[in-house]
Amino acid sequence: MIQCEGLVKIYKADDLEVVALQGLNLSVKPGEMMAIIGNSGSGKSTLLNILGGLDRPSAGQVQVGPWNLLKVDDKDLVKYKRDTVGFIWQNNARNLLPFLTALENVEMPMMFSGKLDRAYAKQLLDWVGLKERMHNKLQQLSGGEQQRVAIAISLANKPQLLLADEPTGSVDSRTSDVIMDIFRRFNRELGLTIVIVTHDLSLAGKVDRVVAIRDGLTSTEFIKRNPNLDLSKPLSEGQSAEEIHEAFVVVDRVGRLQIPKEYLKALTIGDKATMEFDGDKIVITKPKSIEGDQPE
Numbered sequence: 169m170i171q172c173e174g175l176v177k178i179y180k181a182d183d184l185e186v187v188a189l190q191g192l193n194l195s196v197k198p199g200e201m202m203a204i205i206g207n208s209g210s211g212k213s214t215l216l217n218i219l220g221g222l223d224r225p226s227a228g229q230v231q232v233g234p235w236n237l238l239k240v241d242d243k244d245l246v247k248y249k250r251d252t253v254g255f256i257w258q259n260n261a262r263n264l265l266p267f268l269t270a271l272e273n274v275e276m277p278m279m280f281s282g283k284l285d286r287a288y289a290k291q292l293l294d295w296v297g298l299k300e301r302m303h304n305k306l307q308q309l310s311g312g313e314q315q316r317v318a319i320a321i322s323l324a325n326k327p328q329l330l331l332a333d334e335p336t337g338s339v340d341s342r343t344s345d346v347i348m349d350i351f352r353r354f355n356r357e358l359g360l361t362i363v364i365v366t367h368d369l370s371l372a373g374k375v376d377r378v379v380a381i382r383d384g385l386t387s388t389e390f391i392k393r394n395p396n397l398d399l400s401k402p403l404s405e406g407q408s409a410e411e412i413h414e415a416f417v418v419v420d421r422v423g424r425l426q427i428p429k430e431y432l433k434a435l436t437i438g439d440k441a442t443m444e445f446d447g448d449k450i451v452i453t454k455p456k457s458i459e460g461d462q463p464e
């Protein structure tokens with residue numbers, strides 16, 4: 169569904185250049201429900217905006233289904249945004265029109281694409297648990313309810329891919345669970361591919377795979393060790409998310425991997441290290457004596 173290779177995004181502001189993505193690789197299968205985690209400023213929203221067609225990549229490859237997002241022209245990009253992908257913004261105000269009712273909000277994207285289907289709009293609001301509130305104005309709804317309207321809106325045009333930037337960022341943990349369950353249902357029942365960006369590690373147990381981004385690169389992947397394990401059930405005592413997600417360092421096509429900064433710091437490795445291969449292990453150590461090789 170998604171294939172990014174060597175994806176680069178550079179923001180230019182005056183004379184300053186920010187490299188938000190520096191050659192990122194990511195691949196997502198159709199029907200997968202996965203999460204992207206990473207510190208603030210690591211490039212999560214940048215990646216999601218590019219996948220959503222809201223921003224253009226600077227270089228590299230990015231393919232979503234049949235769409236090449238580096239080459240697509242503006243006209244096709246509008247079509248892509250309207251038909252292929254649903255988007256839930258980090259800032260809820262961008263998702264919603266406060267002076268309209270929940271139902272009118274869901275119908276809005278349908279009208280833009282000339283396919284108003286009131287029955288389906290009502291159905292979506294029912295699915296997200298807002299059947300009784302669909303005629304309320306958005307400003308009369310709570311934050312969590314508004315977030316659920318945002319989900320319904322993002323699905324109005326039956327996208328194949330749903331991108332959600334911090335969808336549970338501003339709701340309590342119970343509402344967060346409700347939202348994740350809604351995502352899981354759409355994933356299972358409609359076969360929707362879902363990519364969720366989050367700070368919240370506790371969401372990790374609710375998705376099939378977690379990819380960590382560090383400094384604009386995918387660094388680590390956490391993959392469910394036992395795919396038959398039902399992660400929608402609460403963990404039993406003594407069981408932790410680490411026990412069910414196995415961590416892998418990401419190695420790119422040309423063999424590069426990212427060593428966590430803490431490791432480098434702990435061993436005071438600067439810009440050079442020695443690497444030994446002993447037949448079944450690769451050992452990276454601090455060079456014995458290289459002048460000027462100091463960490464920052």
Ligand SMILES: Nc1ncnc2c1ncn2[C@@H]1O[C@H](COP(=O)(O)OP(=O)(O)OP(=O)(O)O)[C@@H](O)[C@H]1O
Binds near residue numbers: 213214
């Ligand atoms: N429009 C922009 N112009 C210039 N720099 C930008 C722009 N958008 C983002 N950046 C920079 O790119 C980097 C990545 O930002 P991004 O918004 O993708 O981070 P994020 O991982 O989503 O962070 P957060 O968790 O805080 O939302 C940051 O250093 C940010 O300052």
Ligand SMILES: [Mg+2]
Binds near residue numbers: 212
């Ligand atoms: Mg962000």
